Each structure stands twice: as structure tokens, then as C-alpha cells.
Amino acid sequence: xxxxxxxxxxxxxxxxxxxxxxxxxxxxxxxxxxxxxxxxxxxxxxxxxxxxxxxxxxxxxxxxxxxxxxxxxxxxxxxxxxxxxxxxxxxxxxxxxxxxxxxxxxxxxxxxxxxxxxxxxxxxxxxxxxxxxxxxxxxxxxxxxxxxxxxxxxxxxxxxxxxxxxxxxxxxxxxxxxxxxxxxxxxxxxxxxxxxxxxxxxxxxxxxxxxxxxxxxxxxxxxxxxxxxxxxxxxxxxxxxxxxxxxxxxxxxxxxxxxxxxxxxxxxxxxxxxxxxxxxxxxxxxxxxxxxxxxxxxxxxxxxxxxxxxxxxxxxxxxxxxxxxxxxxxxxxxxxxxxxxxxxxxxxxxxxxxxxxxxxxxxxxxxxxxxxxxxxxxxxxxxxxxxxxxxxxxxxxxxxxxxxxxxxxxxxxxxxxxxxxxxxxxxxxxxxxxxxxxxxxxxxxx
Ligand code: GLU
Numbered sequence: 001x002x003x004x005x006x007x008x009x010x011x012x013x014x015x016x017x018x019x020x021x022x023x024x025x026x027x028x029x030x031x032x033x034x035x036x037x038x039x040x041x042x043x044x045x046x047x048x049x050x051x052x053x054x055x056x057x058x059x060x061x062x063x064x065x066x067x068x069x070x071x072x073x074x075x076x077x078x079x080x081x082x083x084x085x086x087x088x089x090x091x092x093x094x095x096x097x098x099x100x101x102x103x104x105x106x107x108x109x110x111x112x113x114x115x116x117x118x119x120x121x122x123x124x125x126x127x128x129x130x131x132x133x134x135x136x137x138x139x140x141x142x143x144x145x146x147x148x149x150x151x152x153x154x155x156x157x158x159x160x161x162x163x164x165x166x167x168x169x170x171x172x173x174x175x176x177x178x179x180x181x182x183x184x185x186x187x188x189x190x191x192x193x194x195x196x197x198x199x200x201x202x203x204x205x206x207x208x209x210x211x212x213x214x215x216x217x218x219x220x221x222x223x224x225x226x227x228x229x230x231x232x233x234x235x236x237x238x239x240x241x242x243x244x245x246x247x248x249x250x251x252x253x254x255x256x257x258x259x260x261x262x263x264x265x266x267x268x269x270x271x272x273x274x275x276x277x278x279x280x281x282x283x284x285x286x287x288x289x290x291x292x293x294x295x296x297x298x299x300x301x302x303x304x305x306x307x308x309x310x311x312x313x314x315x316x317x318x319x320x321x322x323x324x325x326x327x328x329x330x331x332x333x334x335x336x337x338x339x340x341x342x343x344x345x346x347x348x349x350x351x352x353x354x355x356x357x358x359x360x361x362x363x364x365x366x367x368x369x370x371x372x373x374x375x376x377x378x379x380x381x382x383x384x385x386x387x388x389x390x391x392x393x394x395x396x397x398x399x400x401x402x403x404x405x406x407x408x409x410x411x412x413x414x415x416x417x418x419x420x421x422x423x424x425x426x427x428x429x430x431x432x433x434x435x436x437x438x439x440x441x442x443x444x445x446x
Pocket of ligand 1: 011012013014046161173174175176179
């Protein structure tokens with residue numbers, strides 16, 4: 001890909017079987033930076049710890065990145081000129097670099113482990129986010145010589161990470177701030193290997209919502225998978241992740257990803273740690289759902305309806321779109337689409353016990369539902385205004401509030417106290433089904 005710029009960045013996860021939002025945010029910032037500069041985004045799997053079941057764990061990473069739309073230009077599945085992209089397959093390369101260090105006199109044996117002799121000089125890092133930092137490496141008590149290879153022959157992270165960044169021609173290392181303290185060790189390796197270090201950009205940590213401590217695996221919303229399963233929309237989650245450590249410097253929060261690509265740069269990343277706010281992500285999700293095109297909404301809802309066993313196809317495409325149109329601006333999670341729309345596709349829908357007790361059981365309800373049915377039976381133009389007028393006339397004639405007809409009707413038609421607009425629901429259901437359900441609910445009301 002000769003048309004690409006020299007910008008080469010990478011996401012280098014260890015396959016733990018879990019893609020943390022922090023990792024996803026790191027991947028996203030790398031992806032944004034590559035997109036912004038027409039560069040290359042590399043995926044490299046740091047699987048030197050062979051004790052894990054890598055295949056499944058790696059799949060979790062692919063799934064999470066693909067779900068968020070963070071396609072990589074080089075790496076597993078897509079290939080590239082700098083592979084293999086699994087550290088477990090790069091032993092020969094590491095051996096070669098090890099020999100260079102050995103020949104340069106930088107290594108020594110320590111009870112079978114191979115260690116790197118620190119030059120014990122001050123290391124300067126001009127971090128694109130954290131600024132100019134001088135690391136005083138003179139004290140072996142606080143900065144012991146790093147191990148490069150364990151006695152069992154396995155490699156230590158620092159060494160293989162640096163070798164791979166060199167071999168993969170990485171120009172910018174964008175990663176979590178938890179790696180800032182490792183950076184002087186990495187720079188020492190670059191120096192003795194005679195390679196100019198990449199630009200480092202350490203992005204702020206993601207803290208728990210209360211700002212107390214780093215977000216951990218146990219915190220709600222920490223796994224990318226939990227969003228997919230929980231009915232979140234990838235573009236909303238991606239938008240939310242953009243705001244964790246970056247902002248457009250005005251107060252906007254919902255931003256098109258192409259605009260983020262245009263506005264993004266390393267010097268705009270905040271130095272302050274970002275506090276994770278699942279409520280904001282949830283709010284954004286609702287905004288995305290409400291504003292997305294119907295075709296996208298349909299695409300997201302269909303698998304969820306299928307998983308819920310709702311036979312939405314039987315009533316035709318136009319009915320499906322009508323139904324989805326009723327809920328699109330109301331639901332906040334895609335997973336809500338099943339419970340919200342089931343009554344619009346089938347007679348086999350559940351009745352909420354509390355709603356039945358509260359709204360159908362009170363005395364007089366059965367009679368009112370039957371009154372309503374006979375009134376609606378006389379509505380010839382089955383559209384919003386005549387239906388609304390029927391409710392009003394009925395209530396006025398009985399000298400009660402329309403709510404006494406409206407609430408029981410809602411339970412009768414959907415089994416639930418919350419849902420799409422009542423009159424809209426009645427139009428989509430059609431008169432016959434509405435009348436039948438009102439009769440059925442009148443019987444339930446006793
Ligand atoms: N495998 C390391 C991690 O997951 C990569 C660190 C880096 O990006 O250099 O933290």
C-alpha cells in the first residue's frame with residue numbers, strides 16, 4: 001500500500017479472553033490517528049504467555065474490534081508485509097535481536113534468566129500527551145536491570161514489544177498511561193540497538209465513575225462484549241469511547257466518526273484521567289437509535305427479534321417498518337425492541353402482572369373496555385384523530401377522565417404500561433385486532 005503515509009500505529013493486546021473498554025479505547029485512538037493521517041493501523045497479538053487458550057481469546061479481540069468498526073490494515077486475518085502478527089510465531093526474530101544485544105555486551109546471565117544491563121543514564125521521553133519527562137535510571141534499587149528472557153526460554157514483554165515495534169516500523173506508540181513507567185526501559189533498548197524510538201503518546205487512564213481507582217474487569221460496562229449483548233449500538237459506544245480522554249473542545253457529545261477523524265490529534269488528548277460514565281453512554285445510545293436511518297435500525301433489530309422468537313416476517317415488510325417506526329424514538333437499547341413490539345406481531349404476548357392488577361382489575365374496568373370496543377367499532381376512518389375523538393367523547397359522556405379508558409386500553413392491547421403511542425399502536429394493529437383484544441381484556445378484568 002504505497003499510497004499510505006509513514007504513520008504506522010498498532011494495537012497490541014494480550015489475549016486474555018476479555019476486551020476491556022480501556023483496550024478498546026486504545027485501539028480506537030490508534031485507529032483514529034491512522035485514519036487522520038492516512039496511515040496504517042496494525043493489530044499485533046502479544047501472546048507470549050502460552051498458558052492461555054489463545055484461539056478463543058483472540059476471537060474475543062477480533063469480535064470486539066470488528067463490532068466497533070475498527071478494521072485493521074495489517075495483522076491477523078488480513079495479513080501484511082510485517083508478519084507474523086502473533087508474538088508466539090516470532091521466535092526467530094527475537095533470537096536475532098537477542099544476539100545483537102549479546103554481541104554488544106548488553107546482556108548477562110542471572111541464574112538462567114537473561115538480563116539487560118541498564119546504561120544507567122537519564123532517559124528523556126518527550127511524550128505527545130504527557131510532555132517532557134526525564135527518568136533518572138541511575139539507581140538499581142528503584143530501577144533494577146530488566147529481564148529479557150526467563151530461564152524457561154520465554155520472552156519478557158518489554159523486549160519483544162520493542163523488537164516488534166522496530167520490525168513493524170511503528171512510528172507512534174499510542175497506549176495506556178499504565179505503560180508510561182515502562183517507557184524508559186524501552187528507550188534504553190532502542191538506544192543500544194541504534195534505532196530512533198517512535199513517538200510515544202500515553203493516553204489517560206479510565207477511572208471508575210466516582211473517580212476512585214482504575215476501572216477494573218468487575219465494573220459494569222468494562223467489557224466490550226457486554227455492550228453488544230446489552231443492546232448498545234456500536235456507533236454509539238464508539239462515540240462514547242472517543243470522549244474518554246478526548247473532546248472536540250465545544251460542548252458537543254454526539255459526533256459523527258468522520259468528524260472525529262478530522263478533529264482528532266494527539267495534542268488534543270486530555271492529560272486528565274477520564275471517569276467512566278455508563279449513563280452517558282446509555283443516553284448517547286438512545287440518541288443514536290432515535291436519529292439513525294430506518295434501514296440501519298431495521299438491520300440492528302432483526303437479529304434481536306429473531307433471537308426473541310418473534311415471527312415478524314409473517315405480516316410483511318411494510319408492517320415491520322411501521323412497527324419499528326413506533327418504537328425507534330422511544331427505546332434506548334436495541335434489546336428493548338422485543339418486549340416493546342411483540343404485541344404488534346402476535347396475539348401471544350405476556351401481560352405484566354402489576355399492570356393488570358393496577359389498571360385492569362379495578363371495578364368498572366371491564367364495562368369501560370366493552371363500551372370502548374363498541375364506540376371504536378363505529379369509527380369508520382381508522383386513523384389518529386377519529387380514534388382520539390372516540391376516547392374523548394366517551395370520557396366526556398361518562399363524566400370521567402380519558403385516562404380511565406386510555407390506560408386499560410394500553411394494557412389490553414400490549415400487556416404493558418409502557419410502550420409506543422396508544423393511537424399509533426391501534427392504527428398499526430388494525431381495527432379488528434384492537435376490538436378483539438379489548439373484549440379479551442374485558443374478560444380478564446372480570
Ligand atoms: N500487550 C501490551 C498490553 O496489552 C501492549 C502494550 C503496548 O501497547 O505497548 O498492555
